[in-house]
Amino acid sequence: MGMRKVAVVGAGMTKFVRRAQETGQELAYLASKMALDSCELTLEDIDSVALGTGPDAFDGVHMKGEYLSDGAGAWGKPYMRSYVGGGTGVFAAIQGWYHVASGLFDTCLVVCEEKMSTCQPHPQGAFMTIFDHTTERPLRPNLLWIFALEMNRYMHRHGLEKKDIALVSVKNKRNAADHPCALLGDPNITVEDVLASEVLAWPVQRLDVSPVTDGAVAIVLASENIAKRITDKPVWIRGVGWSLDTAYWTNRDLYYPKYVEYAARMAYDMAGITEPRKEIHIVEPYDPFDYKELHHLEGLLLADKGEAPRLTADGVTQRDGDMPVCPSGGLLGVGNPIAAAGLMKVAELFWQLRGEAGKRQVPGKPRTGLAQAWGDLMQVGTVVILGI
Amino acid sequence: MSINIKKFPGTPLSKEEFEKKVLSIYQVPKLEYAWDAGVAIGRYLAELKKGHIIGIRCPECRRIMVPPRVVCEWCFRPLNDWGYLEDTGTVNTFSLCYVTWDMRRVKEPEIPAVIEIDGASPGHGIMHRLGEIDPQEVKIGMRVKAVWKPEEERAGAITDIKYFKPLE
Ligand SMILES: [Zn+2]
Numbered sequence: 001m002g003m004r005k006v007a008v009v010g011a012g013m014t015k016f017v018r019r020a021q022e023t024g025q026e027l028a029y030l031a032s033k034m035a036l037d038s039c040e041l042t043l044e045d046i047d048s049v050a051l052g053t054g055p056d057a058f059d060g061v062h063m064k065g066e067y068l069s070d071g072a073g074a075w076g077k078p079y080m081r082s083y084v085g086g087g088t089g090v091f092a093a094i095q096g097w098y099h100v101a102s103g104l105f106d107t108c109l110v111v112c113e114e115k116m117s118t119c120q121p122h123p124q125g126a127f128m129t130i131f132d133h134t135t136e137r138p139l140r141p142n143l144l145w146i147f148a149l150e151m152n153r154y155m156h157r158h159g160l161e162k163k164d165i166a167l168v169s170v171k172n173k174r175n176a177a178d179h180p181c182a183l184l185g186d187p188n189i190t191v192e193d194v195l196a197s198e199v200l201a202w203p204v205q206r207l208d209v210s211p212v213t214d215g216a217v218a219i220v221l222a223s224e225n226i227a228k229r230i231t232d233k234p235v236w237i238r239g240v241g242w243s244l245d246t247a248y249w250t251n252r253d254l255y256y257p258k259y260v261e262y263a264a265r266m267a268y269d270m271a272g273i274t275e276p277r278k279e280i281h282i283v284e285p286y287d288p289f290d291y292k293e294l295h296h297l298e299g300l301l302l303a304d305k306g307e308a309p310r311l312t313a314d315g316v317t318q319r320d321g322d323m324p325v326c327p328s329g330g331l332l333g334v335g336n337p338i339a340a341a342g343l344m345k346v347a348e349l350f351w352q353l354r355g356e357a358g359k360r361q362v363p364g365k366p367r368t369g370l371a372q373a374w375g376d377l378m379q380v381g382t383v384v385i386l387g388i
Numbered sequence: 389m390s391i392n393i394k395k396f397p398g399t400p401l402s403k404e405e406f407e408k409k410v411l412s413i414y415q416v417p418k419l420e421y422a423w424d425a426g427v428a429i430g431r432y433l434a435e436l437k438k439g440h441i442i443g444i445r446c447p448e449c450r451r452i453m454v455p456p457r458v459v460c461e462w463c464f465r466p467l468n469d470w471g472y473l474e475d476t477g478t479v480n481t482f483s484l485c486y487v488t489w490d491m492r493r494v495k496e497p498e499i500p501a502v503i504e505i506d507g508a509s510p511g512h513g514i515m516h517r518l519g520e521i522d523p524q525e526v527k528i529g530m531r532v533k534a535v536w537k538p539e540e541e542r543a544g545a546i547t548d549i550k551y552f553k554p555l556e
Contacts, residue, residue, distance in 0.1 A: 014398035019406045021399040030397035038393070060417060117406070120414070124489045133423045134433070135455050136515055138547045140489070145500045145515075148483030153502075156481065156528045181396050201485035202497070215398065246461045250502045250513045251453060254481065358391040 003101040007227035007234035008386065010039030010220035011347040015181045016335030019117040020214035024059060028071030028113040031216035031340075035109065036073075039220055039230050046220075047105035049074040051081040052092030052112040052339040057126035058119045072111040072218075085130075086288060086375025087242070088112065089217075089342015090382040093371075094240045096221045097384075101237075106223045113216040114337035123212055130377055132247075146378055147209075148201035150254040151291045155203060157255035158306030162203060166194035167312045168290035169207050172326045175319060176333020178359035183213055183335035194290075210288045213335035217343040219350065233354045238368070239273070239385035241266030249377050260299030260374065260381035267370070267383040268301075276301055280385070281366035282352055283323060284345035286374040287330040296372055297325065299381065324362045327352065342373035342382070349386045428456045431470070437544040439536055443508050445469040451509045473507035475534035476555055480504050480513050484523045497523050503532060503552055519551030531555040 012034025014020070014027050022030065028051075036042060051072050056064045065081025072079075078099075084091050089112050096110035116123045127143035154160070169189075176185035189207075197206035227234040243262035245252065252258075264276070273279045285296035294308035302323065303311050311317055317325035328334055328348040331341045349369035351357045368387040374380060425433055428444065432455055435442040444456035448463040452471065460467055482501035487493055499518040504511060518526060519535065532552035542548040 012393075013396065015396050015400065017398055017400035019401040019403075021401050021405075022397075027398065034393070034397065060415070122490045124491065128489055132455075133421070134425050134429050135546050138545055139500070139515065139517060141500065141515070142485070142487070142489035144487065145483055145485060148485065149481045149500065149502055149515075152483060152528070153481035181398075199484075200487050201483045204483070248453075248455070248457070248461070250480075250515050251511065253511055254502075356391050 004103055005224040006097050006100045006221055006237045007224065008219050008237065008346070008350045009222045009227050009230045009234055010035045010041065011218070011350045012038055013181055013217040013344060013347060014215050016183045016213050016215040016337055018183060018211065018213065020115065024068055024113050024115040025071035027115065027214065027216035028068050028111050031218040032071065032073050032109060032111050035218035035220050041220060041230065043073045046073060046077065046107050046109045048078045048099045048108045050092050050096040050099060050108055050110045051079065052088040052343065053081065053083065054088060054114050054338040055126050057129065058114070058116050058123055060118065068113055073109055078105070084375060084380045084382065086286065086338055087342065087373045087380040087382040088339040088375065089344070090346060090371055090373035090384055091242060092339065092343060093219065093346045093384050094242060094382060097237050097240055100221050100223050106226045108221045109218060110221060110343065111216065111218045112339040112343035114340045115214045116212045116337060117214050144201040144204055146249070147289050148204045150378055151203050151289065153254040154291055154295055160309055162195055163191055164309040164313065165291045165294065166191045166208070168287065168293045169194050169332050171312065171318060172287060172330040172332040175327055175360065176329020179329045179334050182329050182333055184211060185329060185333050204289065208290045210331040210336035213337040215335060215337035215340045217340045217347050219343065219347055235350050235353050235386050235388055237384060238387040239267035239269070239271030241270070241383040243381050244376070245379040247377050247379060249379065254378065256305060257295055257299035257374070257381060259379060260296055260372065261301060263381035263383045264300045267385050271385045271387070273385070277323070280323070280368055280370045282327060282349060282362050282369035283325045284328060284330070284348055284369065284371040285325065286342065286372055287326055287332050288336055290332060292374065293325060293330065296374060300370065300372060300383070319360065320363055327357070327360050327362050345371035345373070346384055346386070353386060353388045428458045432456050433544040436546065436548040437542045439539065441473045441475055441505055441534070442470055443473045443505070445471060451512065452507065453512055454505050454508045454514055473505050477503040477505045477513065477532055477552070479518070479526065479528055479530045479532060480511070481528055482518060482526050484526070499523060499526060501552070516549060517551040518553070520553035
């Protein structure tokens with residue numbers, strides 16, 4: 001296709017916290033600096049900067065891309081901010097990829113920042129504005145509704161119970177106990193804890209949901225020649241894919257995310273992957289709610305429709321299982337600073353595939369991983385496949 | 389995390405620190421909007437005021453859609469084949485919501501639902517609320533009917549339907 005090979009050569013992240021003392025700019029700087037330091041580069045080595053961040057309404061700054069640019073190292077450089085809701089974190093990596101794959105730049109610093117704690121009394125106020133202003137908002141919806149409606153539909157179509165789904169939350173929060181940046185790691189959490197947690201919007205309960213979080217993540221991308229000079233362990237971006245479904249979300253069956261399948265097929269084709277269940281060794285699907293991990297595994301064609309809960313119950317998705325899913329701890333465990341959470345998944349694959357994930361290391365020398373994010377009005381899928 | 393990295397930046401604040409020490413500026417931006425209903429939704433609202441749910445049919449994919457729109461997003465062609473739908477339907481999915489948007493608890497749950505409207509293509513519904521029902525009795529697949537506001541109270545809004553209730 002005439003595209004150049006692109007590698008991830010460095011990564012950095014801040015702690016994920018409920019409220020950070022640092023501003024968004026400061027968080028972006030801390031993650032960016034760490035990513036550059038990790039591969040012994042300076043800003044002079046960076047040709048372009050790609051930024052991902054959530055709604056301007058979180059920050060009350062109606063030029064958030066520009067506001068964050070100084071912290072993201074974009075001074076005097078070609079710079080672009082993208083936003084596709086919760087899908088932003090993985091999309092920003094795709095955006096950085098085509099900056100380099102196109103031949104336009106040899107390096108790109110990809111930065112994702114989110115500071116949700118600024119929005120008072122709760123960032124739900126900003127989320128409410130995603131609903132149609134004329135046909136939906138007069139019904140006074142809140143964001144939990146769409147998740148609850150989708151989760152209930154998914155459970156209904158496959159005859160699932162809450163306990164089948166709670167296992168995901170338990171797995172991810174336990175995995176996160178090994179992550180030094182995690183907000184909600186808990187080595188002792190049980191299914192009973194999840195099932196006994198406060199009901200927010202049935203079937204969604206408190207421990208089915210990831211928390212409001214502040215944090216930032218950055219990665220450094222480089223073209224093949226440059227990457228090999230920077231590191232002897234480049235992690236290649238083998239495939240990317242993204243797709244958007246209609247915003248008329250009440251006109252489609254929410255039990256299955258077709259747009260995630262389209263995004264995955266695009267990425268598999270690019271990576272030359274014909275049997276994803278055998279060829280993908282680590283999966284980091286988007287898990288802002290526990291059922292979403294299952295929903296996405298099915299959309300990614302890594303489980304048959306309705307079968308992802310059984311894989312979870314059988315231990316297949318544990319860190320030492322046949323197909324480890326969210327070994328990082330995911331959004332449910334590490335935290336959910338929206339755009340940063342998506343890029344955290346890409347950074348996790350980078351560390352895992354280099355064998356640098358420490359206590360979280362997936363055994364068996366994994367060679368290929370997939371990160372996926374999701375967002376907007378239940379309509380966007382973004383996928384990146386990394387390999388060594 | 390990378391085993392090469394020992395220390396991670398970022399300074400967590402407690403709730404108390406956040407409220408007492410850090411937050412120095414508090415501002416409520418005042419933004420007001422007046423949305424045009426548009427061509428398709430304008431007609432939809434005008435028909436709601438008269439007590440009808442109206443849909444629109446695509447001549448190419450033959451879908452009958454609600455809410456109506458001026459262009460079929462599948463076929464990307466203009467639509468103008470309007471037709472009345474029933475004010476009855478089937479619950480496609482629902483929730484029992486015990487919190488408000490700012491996470492305050494409510495005693496009696498709100499019951500948002502997607503309702504597939506009779507006369508529209510299968511799977512084509514709208515978001516609305518359910519009422520006049522014990523929350524524990526709500527089921528996916530349940531048949532429901534719109535409960536309209538009295539004619540003189542209707543404003544040409546989605547809330548001209550108060551909610552949907554079980555169909556006897
Ligand atoms: Zn059509």
